[in-house]
Amino acid sequence: MAQPIQVPPTMVCHVVAVPYPGRGHVNPMMNLCKMLLSKNSQILVTFVVTEEWLGFIGSDSKPDNIRFATIPNVIPSEESRANDFVTFLGAVMTKMEDPFEELLNRLHPPPSVIIYDTYLFWVVRLANARNIPVASFWPMSASFFAVLKHYHLLRRNGHYPVNVSEDGEKRVDYIPGNSSIRLADFPLSDDSRRSRRLLEHALNVIPWVQKAQYLLFPTIYELEPQAIDALKAEFSIPIYTVGPAIPCFDNGRIDASKHGYFQWLDNQPSASVLYISQGSFLSVSNEQFNEIAAGVGDSGVPFLWVQPRENGRLKELCGDKGLVLPWCDQLKVLQHPAIGGFWSHCGWNSTREGVFTGVPFLAFPIFMDQPLNGKFIVEEWKVGWRVKREVKEDTLIRKDEISSLIRKFMDLNGDEAMRKRSKELKLLCHTAIASGGSSETDITAFLSNILNVPN
The missing domain is CATH 3.40.50.2000 (Glycogen Phosphorylase B;)
Incomplete structure (x- = not known):
């Protein structure tokens, strides 16, 4: 259940954030929410995590306007996730949807927008059915997203599957948004059953992004201009670079006696x-x-x-x-x-x-x-x-x-x-997150969109 919290009397927006239950996904989503609140303190954020993850981060410092809401664990423990990542990913894609929908029914006030981890593709289906705007948050690089979006080109050109030991040094230069890439650097390109299953899961989430209203990348435009420009040319929805999405706004003095x-x-x-x-x-x-x-x-x-x-x-x-x-x-x-x-x-x-x-x-x-x-x-x-x-x-x-x-x-x-x-x-x-920088500008533009105010 959502933790009790006083809704800001002048609340302008209720953001529901739902990350994939993994460290590399939860952290950047939380950092994004903190950045949004640093821009507008009248936003309420409901941060949806599994019960296990509430135990991991429930005592971490956060703004008062962020409240946690929990859904049941999808698999018994994080140790299981490490031992069988394929099973864990499959469970996330099939077992989180129903409890999340039940949570949506209970949430007050109703969500103004849902920011979801791109791997939780079913959020798009639920949000669209309720006419709730949804933003897809891809927790990895824009260049990697472009690789997955165009993975079919590897098959078309006879470069999938890859025998890394023999062909790993070979390079391809036909992935939009990327310079030449060694075949060894492509994900899940071998023909093992594990890789095939993981690749299928990863590729299945990509088409759902076009059904969202926004696409967010925790990157900085100047680090990946080629990929960002290529994706903006392909997608009809707005794309924002909201990086670095690290706790750079929460770097107070270090308590050396504690650490x-x-x-x-x-x-x-x-x-x-x-x-x-x-x-x-x-x-x-x-x-x-x-x-x-x-x-x-x-x-x-x-x-x-x-x-x-x-x-x-x-x-x-x-x-x-x-x-x-x-x-x-x-x-x-x-x-x-x-x-x-x-x-x-x-x-x-x-x-x-x-x-x-x-x-x-x-x-x-x-x-x-x-x-x-x-x-x-x-x-x-x-x-x-x-x-x-x-x-x-x-x-x-x-x-x-x-x-x-x-x-x-x-x-x-x-x-x-x-x-x-x-x-x-x-x-x-540091220039990108400063006033007028590329990330600061994109975060402001995204906020203006979800708040329905002129940029």
């Missing part, structure tokens, strides 16, 4: 620490994990590694040159002057945060949109290096190679062009 790792960072030399995060639930093989950990330890470079599970084993493998934590405030860590590099799985949230803070990347993508994000980091924006140089699926990167790569990457006298470019992209991001 001891900031005290540790304070004692490290400038740009000397490698921050490592491989995401919240996807992972590499145990053998590759061990090689990475041993390589990090052998490099001698100070590190701060966030690993939700297996902390004890990781500490044994890495040695005592750095910290291993189950969680940290990633954006604030990346902003700390001691951080000199970001070993990342290249999820879109982490990619945006790294670019926003001007930290160069060691790109180690695992799955789905991450290889394409890694391509942008390395080839388009030129703010990082690839860890995995060969595209063969069974390639194991040994600790000696990892250790050597980390030392070269963290050498401040090394790739000066990369570090300069990182600072340039940081400035570009």
Whole structure:
């Protein structure tokens, strides 16, 4: 049920936000809602989450005008999600619709607009039946959206399925909105049953977007102009870049006494620490994990590694040159002057945060949109290096190679062009969210639309 809240006496709009129940989806949706409220405090937001996710974020700080409403869990636990992502995704697409419709029947006041995660395509059907405007929020890059929208071109040109070991280095340049892409960087392009099922789910949500009234991307136009322009030419509905959709408006002073790792960072030399995060639930093989950990330890470079599970084993493998934590405030860590590099799985949230803070990347993508994000980091924006140089699926990167790569990457006298470019992209991001910037302008335009006021 929705939490009791005093409806603002001069409320002008009731936004219902419903994210896909995953960390990389919930966080940017919440950040978007906070940005909307920063523009107009007379908006009421009902943020719809599963009971499990209310437990994860229910105590987080938020504006008073955001209230939580819950629906039942779609699968017993997040651990199940990590173990069987295909089943979890299928459950989200089939089991959330009915309880969400029941919630809509109970909500007061009625929604003025629904912002939904694009993967929850059934929201469009429910909203259209009730004549409620709906905005599709795609939580990944616009370039990746363009890839999925035109995935049929891979089949047409004989590039699906892909044998990555043999053809992964081959490039195609026929995806609108994208420069040439290695076949290895396309998502779900192998012929495994798991990939086929996930690809089917992903492709099925795309046609529903045209039935929405708005399409929102948590990106910055200047980072992906080619994709945004191509999509605007193809879609009849308004498209807005509302990025970076990270908690950049909620960066107060750090309570170092609460988070001891900031005290540790304070004692490290400038740009000397490698921050490592491989995401919240996807992972590499145990053998590759061990090689990475041993390589990090052998490099001698100070590190701060966030690993939700297996902390004890990781500490044994890495040695005592750095910290291993189950969680940290990633954006604030990346902003700390001691951080000199970001070993990342290249999820879109982490990619945006790294670019926003001007930290160069060691790109180690695992799955789905991450290889394409890694391509942008390395080839388009030129703010990082690839860890995995060969595209063969069974390639194991040994600790000696990892250790050597980390030392070269963290050498401040090394790739000066990369570090300069990182600072340039940081400035570009900050300019986009400032008054008159591309993201600030698009957020204002979207608000004007849903409030029915002149822009």
